[in-house]
Amino acid sequence: MAADFAIRTYRSANDFLVACAPALVATRSISANFALTTTYALEEHPNEQGMSGSGDDLWISAILCCDDHPHDARPLFALAIIGNHAGRLASSVDLKGLPPARISDAMHQLVLAAREANVAGTRIFGIIGPKALCEPFADAWGSEYGLRPKLIMDFALTYVTRTTLRPSTLSLASNVTLGLCLPADLGVAAAMSERATHPMDEPVPPPLDAVAAHVHAKKLIDGRHLYGARVDGVLRSIVSITRETPGVRAVSKAYTDPLVRGLGLAEALVRYALQRVFEDGTVHSVCLFFEPSNPSAVRLYSKIGFTITAGENEDWAEVAWETH
Structure with missing residues (x-):
């Protein structure tokens, strides 16, 4: 019944x-x-x-x-x-x-x-x-x-709180600086944003072209939501943490220049951005989507303090309709 x-x-x-x-x-x-x-x-x-x-x-x-x-x-x-x-x-x-x-x-x-x-x-x-x-x-x-429904992708939802955020064990080189992206970073940030686009990004549905990526990156910079890591003063890594609903934020973009990957920039930048976000006492959690089959992502987010436990993270999906 x-x-x-x-x-x-x-x-x-x-x-x-x-x-x-x-x-x-x-x-x-x-x-x-x-x-x-x-x-x-x-x-x-x-x-x-x-x-x-x-x-x-x-x-x-x-x-x-x-x-x-x-x-x-x-x-x-x-x-x-x-x-x-x-x-x-x-x-x-x-x-x-x-x-x-x-x-x-x-x-x-x-x-x-x-x-x-x-x-x-x-x-x-x-x-x-x-x-x-x-x-x-x-x-x-x-x-x-x-x-006819067509599965586009499977992913999982995880989150970190102020109490589960883990302290850093990294020691960055002296030529690395972390901070908010500035208006002068817009060109480089937009190019990174375009490459980092995920189908869940808001407010523009996939895919983001160069113009849309520029508009979106400007919005993130103007809203003080986009953080960057610089090596010798050059922007090499970005992460954005945007407002979702009252008390909840989300990691919506993350990208690191392939030339500097392996130096710990992504981990350091995400942790830095989270620390800044949690300074707002009204924020109780920050969420993100990840692919459980991606071991490097699982290791990275686990080290930072995101809750990643086999069988415990909620499975999400994106389904579209097949076109003929």
Whole structure:
């Protein structure tokens, strides 16, 4: 028997955040927080590149109504369809504690609600979120709209807190300096930003071309979100840590010039940037995505203090629709 869900649709970021963000953020789930990033960005900066002003943005929530959960702890699932981004999925509960059949039914209900709201099948080019949500959602969306889902990538979500951040054991050469990137760094930083682009980057969907990378790098520098490591005064490594939701930040870009790799610049720079971010007492965690199959990334982030434990990090996925 299908689970009983209360379905709600919202046409503004503010209405959705007022109704649903408290339940999602209260979990202190890095996953739930991260899934709200584009919504917060739209609410705070509606006119920025990549943010839609056409009025066809849509948020849908599905609240599980049953006796298994107290009224104030009912699982809430949410779908955000914003601008020209991939759709985003979020849940207010640990998905490992829910039967797969209920998760699948929730995703089906979200898809039906989108259909009833006259959302076209190609309105989103794909879906991003916890894998336990993405897979059944993509199947339901594909079935409803006659599209074939295609897995783009698997990755895992990890995070570091002020207390788990580990002190450095590195000794950098005297010709290495760390600090915020400056307006004069824009040209080099933009070129690095273009090469470092990850499909999850905001606010521009993939791929970033040279012009978009320049705009994005300028935004990061102006916002004091882009940090750099210099060797003999030349910018050789960058990392950006951006605001995601209240209390949560994310490592969104990281790139080191191949000519200076192996010197510990990336580790030193990421740790330095995290220390600066945690000086803001309202920040409780910084998250990032990584590929568990990449041993160098696993070693790097583990040394810094990110929580990386086999079977414990939440699996995420990006799924798109095959084109013919």
